[in-house]
Amino acid sequence: MRSALLRWYDREARDLPWRRTQDPYAIWISETMLQQTRVETVIPYYERFLSRFPTVETLADADADDLMEHWAGLGYYRRARNLQAAARCVVDEHGGALPDEIEGLLSLPGVGRYTAGAVASIAFDRPAPIVDGNVARVFARVFGIREELRSAPVQARLWEKAEALARGLRPGDLNQAVMELGATLCTPRAPECPRCPLARHCDAREAGDASALPVKAAKKPPKRVAAVAARLERNGKFLAVRRPPKGLLGGLWELPGGDLSPGETPEATASRSLHERVGLIAKVCEPLGSVEHVFTHRRLTLHVLRVKVGPERVRRQGYDAHRWLSEAALNALPLSKIARKAIALGR
DNA sequence: CAAGCGTGGGA
DNA sequence: TTCCCAAGCTT
Numbered sequence: 001m002r003s004a005l006l007r008w009y010d011r012e013a014r015d016l017p018w019r020r021t022q023d024p025y026a027i028w029i030s031e032t033m034l035q036q037t038r039v040e041t042v043i044p045y046y047e048r049f050l051s052r053f054p055t056v057e058t059l060a061d062a063d064a065d066d067l068m069e070h071w072a073g074l075g076y077y078r079r080a081r082n083l084q085a086a087a088r089c090v091v092d093e094h095g096g097a098l099p100d101e102i103e104g105l106l107s108l109p110g111v112g113r114y115t116a117g118a119v120a121s122i123a124f125d126r127p128a129p130i131v132d133g134n135v136a137r138v139f140a141r142v143f144g145i146r147e148e149l150r151s152a153p154v155q156a157r158l159w160e161k162a163e164a165l166a167r168g169l170r171p172g173d174l175n176q177a178v179m180e181l182g183a184t185l186c187t188p189r190a191p192e193c194p195r196c197p198l199a200r201h202c203d204a205r206e207a208g209d210a211s212a213l214p215v216k217a218a219k220k221p222p223k224r225v226a227a228v229a230a231r232l233e234r235n236g237k238f239l240a241v242r243r244p245p246k247g248l249l250g251g252l253w254e255l256p257g258g259d260l261s262p263g264e265t266p267e268a269t270a271s272r273s274l275h276e277r278v279g280l281i282a283k284v285c286e287p288l289g290s291v292e293h294v295f296t297h298r299r300l301t302l303h304v305l306r307v308k309v310g311p312e313r314v315r316r317q318g319y320d321a322h323r324w325l326s327e328a329a330l331n332a333l334p335l336s337k338i339a340r341k342a343i344a345l346g347r
Numbered sequence: 348c349a350a351g352c353g354t355g356g357g358a
Numbered sequence: 359t360t361c362c363c364a365a366g367c368t369t
Binding site: 036037038040041073074075076077078079152189190220247248249250293294295296297298336337338 | 348350352355356357358
Binding site for chain 1: 361362363364365366367368
C-alpha cells in the first residue's frame with residue numbers, strides 16, 4: 001500500500017502553496033486553516049496571512065484587529081486567536097522554534113492530535129500518524145470498517161492503522177497521499193475506484209459498497225434562531241461594536257443588536273437590546289429586511305433595522321469595543337459574513 | 348462525550 | 359430547498 005500510494009502521490013499531487021515550503025511555521029498555519037475548511041477556500045487566506053505575518057514573531061506581535069482582518073470570512077475564529085497564543089508560547093518558551101515532536105506540539109493551544117501529527121510528519125519528517133475526515137473515509141473503505149465511524153473503538157482502530165502507515169520512509173508524504181486520495185478520488189459520493197491506486201487492496205471496492213462507507217450517524221439539524229442588527233446612524237457615521245473574544249464570531253465586529261425573545265417583534269428587540277447593550281434609546285425603528293445565515297449549529301434569521309437614537313453617550317454591555325465610523329471604515333473592519341450581509345442590506 | 352464553533356459548494 | 363459536509367479543537 002505504501003509504495004502504491006507514494007507512486008500515485010508523486011504523479012498526481014496537486015500543486016498547493018503549502019507544498020512549496022518546508023517552513024514548519026507556514027505548514028502549521030496551513031494545517032490550522034485547513035481544519036474543517038476546503039482547500040480552495042484556504043488558498044487566498046493562506047497567501048495573505050503569510051505575507052502579513054511571515055514569521056512566528058510577527059504573528060506573536062500582531063494587533064488583534066489586524067489578525068482578525070486576515071481571518072475574517074474563514075470561520076471558526078477561535079483558530080486565529082489560538083494561533084497567536086501558540087505563537088507567543090513558541091517565542092517565549094521555545095526560543096521561536098516550533099516544537100518538532102508530537103508532545104510539544106500538542107501542548108500548544110489549538111493544536112490537537114491531527115495537527116500535531118501533520119506538522120510533525122510533514123514539517124519534521126517524524127513517523128507521526130494522522131486521522132482526518134479523508135483518512136477516516138479511505139481507511140473505512142480499504143479496511144471494510146462498517147461500524148459507526150465516530151465510535152471510540154472505530155476511532156482507536158483508525159489511529160492504529162494510521163500509525164502503522166506512518167512507520168516507514170516519507171511519513172509526511174504518505175500521510176498527505178491518503179488525504180489527497182480522499183480529497184480527489186475516494187470522495188464521499190461517487191468514489192472513482194477504477195483510478196484508485198489502492199483498488200487492489202480495498203475491501204469496500206471488492207464488496208461493492210464503497211459509496212455506502214463510512215457509516216455516520218445523522219447530525220442534529222441546526223436550531224432556528226432570530227436576531228436583530230441595527231443600522232444606527234448619527235452625524236453621518238455608523239455605530240460598530242466588537243464581540244468578546246470567546247464564543248460565536250468572537251473578536252469580530254458587527255452592527256449592534258441582540259436575539260429575539262419568544263414572541264418579541266424585531267422592533268421591540270431592537271429597542272430593548274440597544275438600551276441594554278449600548279445604552280441608547282431608540283426613537284424610530286424602520287425595518288430594512290432580513291438575511292438568512294446558517295452556522296454549524298444555528299440557522300439564523302437576522303432582521304436589519306434603521307434606528308434613530310438620541311444624543312446619549314454609548315455605554316457598552318457585553319461588547320468589548322465600539323466605534324462610530326463612516327461606511328467605508330466600517331467595511332474595512334474584520335466583519336463576519338453575516339455582518340457583511342446585514343450592512344449590505346441597508347444601502 | 349456531546350455540544351459549540353463558520354462558511355461555501357455540490358448533489 | 360435542503361442536506362451533507364471539509365486537512366478538528368475545546369469545554
